[in-house]
Amino acid sequence: MSMTAERSVFYISDGTAITAEVLGHAVMSQFPVMTNSFTLPFVENVQRAQAVKAQINAIYQQSGLRPLVFFSIVLPEVRDVILQSDGFCQDIVQALVAPLQQELGMAPAPVAHRTHGLTASNLGKYDARIAAIDYTLAHDDGISLRGLDEAQVILLGVSRCGKTPTSLYLAMQFGVRAANYPFIADDMDNLKLPPALKPLQHKLFGLTIDPERLAAIRQERAENTRYASMRQCRLEVGEVEALFRSHQIPYLNSTNYSVEEIATKILDIMGLNRRMY
């Protein structure tokens, strides 16, 4: 038995377990307990479920503490194996289905719902998502200005302010065709909006970043260069922010936000349709 009495937490699903993990983690963060977590995806059949049950029970035997189990499994015979374990089991979807049943006045008709699944009915949408990723890669970092009018959003900013990860996340998570265009040091003497972007003004979105954070990021890649100097970072950020303001380009400081947050804010501000995959 461990001295710190860490509580074991399982995130189990017949799919990717991404939702069980994210939600379970949000729930656990509300309690001041030390945890040791296991994510077990693709628990799709009785055999695998029995192995998981044995793992849960073994931890209970060793620690004397019931493992906490957040799960989502559609097949009743697989789900039942998990429910028969010694864990404290919570079905993350059913917890919300029960109250809804009353409100809707109808019984649930459980379907094999694969949250992150690929089926004949969503194949076209999936292809559009992959096409968005292709487009975004082809228009990363100003690689190609051709077909820029097909972009749904064009991110502008200095090198290493987060344009590429944000573009890719927009494409990956939301199926948005996101191009990005970098302003480089040579542009800074007389920073102007490139002529190719002027007719696309309504698609432009700026990213900025605190010069201190920018310098730290650049130092990681190119230590002791002008590129990574505080002076240069301050200059570039100042120029680019002035450009955003003078052209009334909406912009966001990425310093304290993750790609998820930046991407979601961009959709919100630009009024872009949010597709779910």
Added chain:
Amino acid sequence: MSMTAERSVFYISDGTAITAEVLGHAVMSQFPVMTNSFTLPFVENVQRAQAVKAQINAIYQQSGLRPLVFFSIVLPEVRDVILQSDGFCQDIVQALVAPLQQELGMAPAPVAHRTHGLTASNLGKYDARIAAIDYTLAHDDGISLRGLDEAQVILLGVSRCGKTPTSLYLAMQFGVRAANYPFIADDMDNLKLPPALKPLQHKLFGLTIDPERLAAIRQERAENTRYASMRQCRLEVGEVEALFRSHQIPYLNSTNYSVEEIATKILDIMGLNRRMY
């Protein structure tokens, strides 16, 4: 009032609303109802919450059906505004916190938990994630064989079988440095494992795909070419699968799986650590 009596569903959060949307969608898919959904992220203050409440109430007035509201908001004064709306409100995190409170024998200590947030405490981990994205982009499609030994996994497969989206998803969602290497038509006469990959055999993972699906994908890009022909697709897939088998490289047929599923299976099969962001 609309003839079809669609039920309005809101996914609301003080963060990205990604979790509320994914979980709420899974719950709703259990019921045979037509829905019309709204995702409202960053409902962080009372003022915005009041606007949301007005929107919910207006829909109730017009339709006579209570909108369903799946939400996750930490600040009590913001949450209360939503709870006072005419919607049928379900707090997706609290639904699981309550039963856990009893099991853990302690009260929750609500913290401003940003599921997809960036804070001082996870900044290092976040930087590692961005570094993984950089690495993956630099090692996409066999662009660079330098530094391939730093990859955590190297995906192999024919053109358009899903290597690039899967690599990017592995980097983006799990912070995994994922390289990928394409086998091209010219390789097929005498398909061999490239010498540079031999010492990295334990990191190799193959992707394959049904020739019919591959041909359909390639037709979209290069109609009526040899590259997109059924004959060529069948040849390439056959050769590559034979190579995977002869070298005992684990592989997966991507045809019926989304990038989320493929990426999660790869982590599972390769025993790679699954980090959460």
